[in-house]
Amino acid sequence: MPRLINSTQPPLKFIPQSFNPLVLQILRWLLPIILRYRTRPWLPAGIVHIEAKNTKVLAGLYQQFQAGKIRFLIAFRHPEVEDPLCMLYLLSRIVPKVARQQNIPLQNPIHSYFLYDRGMTVWAGNWLGWLFSQVGGVPVRRGRRLDRQAIQTARELFANGRLPIAVAPEGGTNGHSSIVSPLEPGVAQMGFWCVEDLQKANRSETVLIVPIAIQYRYIKPPWSKLDWLLSKLEADSGLPVLPISHSAIHSQEEIYHQRLCRLAEYLIAEMEEFYRRFYHQDIPKTISIESATSNQDLIPRLHRLLDKALQVAEQYFGFQSKGNFIDRCRRLEEAGWNHIYREDLPDINTLPPFKRGLADWVAQEADLRMLHMRLVESFVAVTTNYIEEQPTTERFAETALLIFDMLSRIKDTKLPGRPSLGWKKAQITVGEPIPVTERWVSSQADKQAARQAVTDLTKDLQVALEKLIAH
Template structure:
């Protein structure tokens, strides 16, 4: 269950973007292959096609961008690790095709910078940072209070680069194609900084944020493979098969997932009570609460306990929602592992090095409590019940698989492929940040309020787009 941290590590360095057009062309040429085959556990697979909707809107913005009339940022949904390839398809295939069909002439490259979370290079390998750098990407430390280098890079590129920027405002995947997690305020703030910087430079471009959604579906839902995966998870949990054949198929799978969740919750609750001396606070629910409501209430209680176990180790007080607490814990853990307060590790005495290794190893272990919580921050009582589609059954089952894999195998094997999927990428109506400027610029309180308002409007736009999909 460890993150395979056995010793203290040098500080995490910023990986500057070094965009290379030739490298981009190679990746674009390889895109059909990358969409279809899983090269390693953390790379996408089994996407038979990508469909784009309203790409003309983006083509028009690129035309205006290249004419020096607008600056824009693409804020895309981030349900799965496959999303960057879906975005690459939209920008490299969908936008140029739509531009040609409508007589819009675009200059090369039609591409974008993008921001990624610094932790990706930790679990995937240092090579990924170089790969992203050549494609124009750069990292942000999402748990750091102020990542000055990352933010300054984003601000400079937004203002002056010859290509726009793409950002996932949720900050991490949530495993749900049909539910948008709370958004980070940084996207809205970047928009306002760009307006401010343009005015200081006496430039008149209008600034936009473009909402983009990505949803995955199975053209031929592989119910048999889902049955196989659920059976495997039931066996791993010590459950015997118990299927009521009189129920409809969707109801059968729903009951199996509830039963599996109840079993897992019971065992992990006992684990934290016995080995971490945690107390289960009684759940305050109506006596007529349904089984799914009770399970979600227990899940939230368990998430709070797991985070507290980790927070106690790092001397943190619980603050904010589960996502906020996960971010703070990640940064606290990294401060124990990737030591910025030490000189070169090679110059440390054996005593200092041994203690530093010990602290790093324990920090990595404690972060695993947070990782369990992180996988389930978007799970709700009604996600499946509101829309009992194969996709929602599959998403929930795969999240359970991820958690079970973390508990039993240090190598955290990749997800099983349930079948061929389709990715649908939809471009929404651009939101003019410039139109919010008069409210933003009044004073600090107004600025914070306007950032919140724009963030909420972006969230509403994204949720509406996927709800109508």
């Protein structure tokens, strides 16, 4: 069982954005190497090719931005941790190239400010916070209803910064290239705030939101590596390893699908018993694993299990179960951080040993309770027919890697890097800009109209991102 935090910690301080063109240029030089070898320098695990569609639209937007005609926000899909690197490649390599080809004059740097999760520096280290600040990053506490300093900084940059700003409206990765998680309303709200700030300053720029989708494909289908990964997961779970047999009756895809369902059913059953026995959750017992050949019955059981896991954490922190899984995860993350990174203690080093011991106890307990939420976080996008509708190696791999993450959180002292399955390529698709300025006028009637305008814009952005995904 991971025990990542054993003592109370000082508050997570805001990391000011401090854009440094020199640091950005160095990162750009290193980018191809980072993309290839970010996870394991000695393994074929990285991204070797990135292509983009409709990039001319983005080049034209940068030209208008630099001419003072528009302000825009880039709303990009966030399926994997490599997404920001791919976005950097898009802006630093592809957009300038397309602009030259289309005779679109642009000034350097072609870049954007961006929001990032403050929690990334907790597990990656302080160096990441420094790097992000130097290349235009603004940290945000995801679970806070009102992270004032982050919001004020992002709002100021959107309206007055020398660069556009980029945000992942899903709020976090979901591990699925072909599924867009429910969007958080922050991007739409930022759009309306920008219009409001421009109106107050008597400025005429048009405000736009630009949807961008990112998808990943393996250069070669990694069936043998997938077989190895499934065998490892089966062994780590305690299941007998089932080797692939080339049969005339069952196709390769069918065999892999059966193995994944068998593994998933076994793990769900084990976790159901875990929560039933040790956390006294009311979870009915189900059939044996031999009959589990389809995920039609597994998904309802998985969702029930995720709900129970969140309830265990919510009961500890004194929460009611409100909202979808993502909303509940965000609230729990913020509650856990408030118990660990104590803003109510002026200086933890001056506490008497008794009070320091109690604070450490609270931090340890909060960290363990947050583990329930972390397990749920990995599976919020899993659906009934994701693999069945397209049994590709990518979808098999995405599901197997989510299971790997779950087992790693439980069995290892720290969360290891994901195993390599092969070289990948990224497909980036730029969507048509969504106007915000015109919508702002109709949102000014009253508070209800303002809330409805944010909801409608969020829905339209969700639809736009979903249409950009190639199935």
